Amino acid sequence: MESIIEFKKGGQADLGSYIDKKIKSNMNISPIQSLDKIKWDFKDSQTQYLTHKYHSYPARFIPQIPRAFIQLFTKEGDTILDPFCGCGTTLVESTLLKRHSIGNDFNPLATLLSKVKTTSLSDQQLIKIDSLIKLIEARIKKNNLKESDLPELPSRNISKLFSKEMLKELQVIKNIVKTVEAEDKNLHNYLLIALSATIRAIIESENGDNILGIFERKLNQMNNLMREYRETAHKTDIKLINGDARKLDISSESVDLIVTSPPYVNALDYYRVHMYNMLWLGMDYNEFKINEIGGHSHFLANRFRLLAEYLGDMLRAMIEMNRVLKDGKYCAIVVGNSSIDYEMIESYKHFISMAKYIGFEHIKTIFRNINKSSKYFVNGKIDDEYIVVLRKIKNSEGLASDEDFIAKIVLKEMQNFRSKVEKKPGSSTRGKEVSAKRLKYNLVKIDEAIEKINKDIKIKGN
């Protein structure tokens, strides 16, 4: 079928007017039909514009995905929710399109980043940064910090990257940034994100020769992007919640659209990726580790128990999505396949099947290829993804807190998964030779996971 809605190469402004024009000139086609006209791979599209470029964030989605759903399914003044908002992609796009937004994430770095990316700063605020840099430079030269002033790093290999001198420079930056907090909270948050991006740059390049230089360059880049963003963004209500997607602090039936990409099972630990950033920003990564959905660090001995836990967590999150959505409104969930012990986990299929028990109608599933050369690609393990589009047709009968309800549905999903593995073991061997004995052993582990469902679906840390 000919694609009538296609995103052009270039910035978001082009992209917005292009889709607007196309939608307007095709008023006779419904938003659902329009979904078929979009080339979801966005191969040549610019994905890093305006404040999206502030800070890297693993497995973020490209802005074109929330943008398309927001444009097709909402109008100006509506409220969009992303319960796993990460670095705030959905929120930035909502603001650019004059929609209100709510972002929720358990990772405190994620909500801080989302806030900074959607908060405009004036030139009077940005201008203060020059004198702060000079102050930092003078303090670094003075070099009067003691070792006891420095934070203790975790016992991980990455810690060896940070020499005492580097730690002192970072501590000076942190101390000077802190002096801004009482007087200008938004500027303080902005500087914290520049510090966090500096730490990421050191870790990614394994080089911290000129930390102040990295910090200053980052701020120059952010200042330019901020000025551009300010020109383009609209004044909208943006609410950020540092909370759990399994129990949202949001009123029932208050949201017009959800666009989100939840964590993938067994793919990546956000707490691990952001441990050093969180440490410098004074955030508690252990609390996040316990509550992180899908995290590698859970159930090391039997990963299929992690699958059962993940399905329970995602079911709770989907029930909460259903609760906060207005009747008849849509929800788009972006997720990729992953694998556990050579078995393919097709999360989207589980989401579709669980959705029918909790008041959603499955509208369609969109398949898209991921650009493997982009940072968006996670760990080399995930190479395509699915957008599951659901519509709320009624309230869920079971609550997110109802453990029996959750356990019953997870049991069905795990039994279906077991039958699939029994029929076709090793669906994700990816060219590796795996013995039949080893694959057969997976069934024993799946049985153990099934047996422990009631225990494993409980929310940890309660």
Ligand SMILES: C[S@@+](CC[C@H](N)C(=O)[O-])C[C@H]1O[C@@H](n2cnc3c(N)ncnc32)[C@H](O)[C@@H]1O
């Ligand atoms: C795939 S990322 C979302 C990326 C986001 N779409 C973006 O563009 O940045 C999944 C997010 O889920 C968050 N997360 C994990 N467990 C959570 C929980 N229990 N409640 C809320 N958020 C959680 C992670 O911190 C991560 O930011």
